Amino acid sequence: QVELRQWGPGLLKPSETLSLTCAVYVGSFSGNYWTWIRQTPEKGLEWIGEISHGGSANYNPSFKPRVTISVDRSKNQFSLKLTSVTAGDTATYYCARIPVATGGELLYLDYWGRGTPVLVSS
Amino acid sequence: DIQMTQSPSSLSASVGDRVTITCRASQNISHYLNWYQQKPGKAPKLLIHSVSTLQSGVPSRFIASGSGTDFTLTISSLQAEDCATYHCQQSYTKPRTFGQGTNLE
Numbered sequence: 626q627v628e629l630r631q632w633g634p635g636l637l638k639p640s641e642t643l644s645l646t647c648a649v650y651v652g653s654f655s656g657n658y659w660t661w662i663r664q665t666p667e668k669g670l671e672w673i674g675e676i677s678h679g680g681s682a683n684y685n686p687s688f689k690p691r692v693t694i695s696v697d698r699s700k701n702q703f704s705l706k707l708t709s710v711t712a713g714d715t716a717t718y719y720c721a722r723i724p725v726a727t728g729g730e731l732l733y734l735d736y737w738g739r740g741t742p743v744l745v746s747s
Numbered sequence: 748d749i750q751m752t753q754s755p756s757s758l759s760a761s762v763g764d765r766v767t768i769t770c771r772a773s774q775n776i777s778h779y780l781n782w783y784q785q786k787p788g789k790a791p792k793l794l795i796h797s798v799s800t801l802q803s804g805v806p807s808r809f810i811a812s813g814s815g816t817d818f819t820l821t822i823s824s825l826q827a828e829d830c831a832t833y834h835c836q837q838s839y840t841k842p843r844t845f846g847q848g849t850n851l852e
Binding site for chain 1: 779781783789790791792793796797802834836838841842843844845846847848
C-alpha cells in the first residue's frame with residue numbers, strides 16, 4: 626500500500642512562496658509520475674502540475690510562471706513551490722501518484738496524500 | 748482546456764436508491780475518464796478509471812459507462828457509506844481537469 630505524507634506551512638502572507646513536500650513511503654518512487662492538486666470551494670479540484678521520477682515536469686499554464694515542481698530521488702520526495710501567493714491561492718493542496726500504464730499513458734491518480742490546508746492572509 | 752461539467756451538483760437519495768451522476772466533457776476525450784469519491788475532510792479516492800474499470804476494493808454496486816463526451820456513474824443500490832462528493836476527471840490531455848463535483852447526501 627503506497628503512502629504519501631505531505632507537509633509544509635499552513636499560513637502564508639501575500640507575496641510569499643508556498644513550499645510543500647511530499648514523501649513516498651512504501652511502494653516504488655521510480656516508474657511513476659507525481660503530481661500536485663489543489664482544491665477550493667470555488668474552483669473545485671485543480672491540477673497544478675506533475676513530474677516524473679526522472680525530473681521531467683509539466684505544469685498547468687494557469688500557474689506558470691509561478692510554479693516549480695522538483696524531485697529528490699535520494700529521499701523519495703517531491704516538492705511544490707508556488708511564488709508570489711495571493712489570497713486566491715488559499716486552498717487545500719494534495720500530492721498524489723500517477724502510475725505509468727503499460728503503454729506509457731498517465732491515466733489516473735491512484736494514491737493521494739492527506740492534504741495540506743494553506744491560508745494566504747496578511 | 749477541456750471543461751468537465753457534472754450534473755447534478757447535489758443529490759439527495761435514500762438507502763437502496765439507484766443513483767446516477769453524469770459528466771460531460773467539452774470535447775471528445777475517448778475513454779480517458781476517471782471518477783473519484785471524496786468524503787468530508789478526506790482526500791479524493793480513486794473509484795473508477797478508464798471509464799468503467801473499478802479500482803481494487805470498490806464495490807460492484809458502482810457502475811460507470813460512456814465514451815466520447817458523455818459519461819455516467821451509477822450506484823445501483825445506495826448505501827449509507829456512499830454519501831460523499833463524486834468528481835470526474837479527464838486524462839485525455841493536459842491540463843488535467845476535473846468536474847465541479849456532485850455532492851451526494
